[in-house]
Amino acid sequence: MATLDSAALVLNASYEPLCVVPSRRAVVLVLTAKALPVAEGDGVVHSARTDLAIPSVVRLTRFVKVPFRATVPLTRKAVFARDGGRCVYCNATATSLDHVVPRSRGGSHTWDNVVSACSRCNHVKADRGIAELGWRLGRKPVAPTGAAWRVIGARRVDPRWRPWLGDLPYDPSEEALEEPA
Numbered sequence: 426m427a428t429l430d431s432a433a434l435v436l437n438a439s440y441e442p443l444c445v446v447p448s449r450r451a452v453v454l455v456l457t458a459k460a461l462p463v464a465e466g467d468g469v470v471h472s473a474r475t476d477l478a479i480p481s482v483v484r485l486t487r488f489v490k491v492p493f494r495a496t497v498p499l500t501r502k503a504v505f506a507r508d509g510g511r512c513v514y515c516n517a518t519a520t521s522l523d524h525v526v527p528r529s530r531g532g533s534h535t536w537d538n539v540v541s542a543c544s545r546c547n548h549v550k551a552d553r554g555i556a557e558l559g560w561r562l563g564r565k566p567v568a569p570t571g572a573a574w575r576v577i578g579a580r581r582v583d584p585r586w587r588p589w590l591g592d593l594p595y596d597p598s599e600e601a602l603e604e605p606a
């Protein structure tokens with residue numbers, strides 16, 4: 426159940442996704458008239474003046490200019506988010522990053538060569554390419570684009586954010602972004 430500890434999607438005044446913030450922050454934005462609730466989340470917060478449904482999506486009342494960002498930083502958390510927190514080879518819970526083409530064989534540290542993997546596959550694969558092992562990738566790894574990178578830091582993509590996110594390069598199912606155990 427979502428509470429003040431869950432997260433909300435913040436849209437620009439133009440409805441473009443901007444970022445994900447804790448629900449607590451979204452409530453403050455609404456109470457200070459910096460944002461309007463767009464989609465309700467779960468629960469109600471009681472303030473001195475009013476009761477407010479905790480929003481899952483808010484929209485800024487004033488347009489904010491966002492610096493253009495050409496590439497999404499390649500971080501462990503972002504790769505895990507793109508790959509749904511799963512090992513791309515066996516679908517177990519991912520615990521590490523893997524270079525599809527090993528670095529020792531000239532593989533690059535880029536979005537199209539870095540995937541999330543479990544420790545077992547990482548260990549078995551070692552310095553070999555997947556062709557040698559007879560493994561295959563379910564889908565080609567690509568850099569997140571569009572709205573995806575703005576929500577990629579979120580632990581979980583709320584299905585209620587979906588209408589504003591366009592096409593994500595990964596499956597934003599509820600369980601997809603659980604932190605690995």
Ligand SMILES: [Zn+2]
Nearest residue numbers: 512515543546
């Ligand atoms: Zn695996």
